[in-house]
Amino acid sequence: MMHLAQTPLQYADVYMDDFIGLSQPTTATQTLRAILHSIHSIFRPESHPDDPPTRKPVLSESKLAAGDGVWSTTKQILGWLIDLSVQTLQLLPHKAERLHELITTILPLRRTSRRKWYKLLGELKHMATAIPGAKHQFSLLQNVLVDQPNAKRVRLNPIVHASIQGWLSLATTLTSNPQPISALVPAKPEFIGAVDASGQGLGGFWISNTNTTHNIIFRHQFPPAIAAELITNTNPHGTLTNSDFELAAVIMGAAILSTNTPLHHSHIWSASDNTPAVSWCHRGSTSTQTPNAYLLQWLASLTRDMSFVSCPVSVPGHTNTVAYFCSRSFHLNEQEFLAELHQRFPISGGWTFAHPSPQHVSRMISAMSFRMSPLDSRPPEPDQPQQLGTSGQASARNSTYTQSPSMFPTRSPYYKSSPTDTAPDTYLPPVLQSAVAWWETPFAPLDRRWPTWDSLTRD
Secondary structure (H helix, E strand, O other): OOOEOOOOOEEEEEEOOEEEEEEOHHHHHHHHHHHHHHHHHHOOOOOOOOOOOOOOOOOOHHHHHOOOOOOOOEEEEOOEEEEOOOOEEEOOHHHHHHHHHHHHHHOOOOEEEHHHHHHHHHHHHHHHHHOOOHHHOOHHHHHHHHHOOOOOEEEOOHHHHHHHHHHHHHHOOOOOOOEEHHHOOOOOOOEEEEEEEOOOEEEEEEEEOOOOOOEEEEEEEOOHHHHOOEOOOOOOOOOEOHHHHHHHHHHHHHHHHHHHOOOOOEEEEEEEOOHHHHHHHHHOOOOOOOHHHHHHHHHHHHHHHHOEEEEEEEOOHHHOHHHHHHOOOOOOOHHHHHHHHHHHOOOOOOOEEEOOOHHHHHHHHHHHOOOOOOOOOOOOOOOOOOOOOOOOOOOOEOOOOOOOOOOOOOOOOOOOOOHHHOHHHHOOOHHHHHHHHHHHOOOOOOOOOOOOOOOOOOO
């Protein structure tokens, strides 16, 4: 819940030896003076006869001359370029050039040293924070080290080169497709749902966390050639595992939602009873050349093109009732399926049946057939920059806290239930309900126990 602040906002944080200040225009001077006073109260600014000749000024005059102490909506902070007017994070120009240099240097090679490959992965991991879709692009690159554990010079096969070519597409669209800051921090979900998969197909549902009548149901049957590759006791030589099917369900669920409703940097939470699939999505990569690596490449393309953040939640299988029914109802035609659904799982506003697009079905089949589709180099339409005035309001709304295990929630007496506390809660797995409720509950952090940070112990 948001509350209107009684005074203009101001904030200061310290990271190592960097002071980071945030302020509205009416408090900018006050905040800057407080920061400078705090520095001088700890480190004396004036010189002393006992000072060594190498002592430098407490405040870097060169950085101040370069504009570090000037208020601006665009700042270089901790090595990143942050634009608060459009809420984006970007690589600094020299890092962007370095990324393009890395990719173009490695593309012609068929072999390279193990040390150089480690260095490439390390730099790409660092840069991926500011590149939409890059988080899920590492599986095939990491497999090079796993597949050749003892090689001093690793071999780069055509699949690896295709993955690097995808990175080149990312590198050429950095300025036109910056990373939204909202994609980097946890946030309250706009849509919640559940997915499941069986040997026949996949299915699930989505419920809007703000609109009780926006309820999407979906299912899709796997082609016979894909279903026949599932590894079972009677088919030990198959190429697809149950976890691959479950990962496809998570990604297809997000794809169907993105084509049926606009997702403007939305966070979507889906329940899944498959722990590996949830783990792969959160980590962003595997170290294999199996279908899950190609499926994650598809997820990279989706999150980049549709501008959403997918957050799967692991739940017990027996609580995933609606998605379980959807993924095992292919003996029913569409009319029979909807009739059975409304009878067994009635919901306020009813269910809206959604079909996957042919493009998404094609991408899924390609990934589960060990084929990688090229990454679309065309970025989505960028956000329109906000028109900045000369001064903000006298007060502003407080931003919501980023919840973490170290902060203890305290319920507000005026707590009100969300749409998920009414009819839909019958069908949402309890684990997912608890995760969503954590964001719905207004809270305030406990006061700091200062000056003693821990309790006293007996001698």
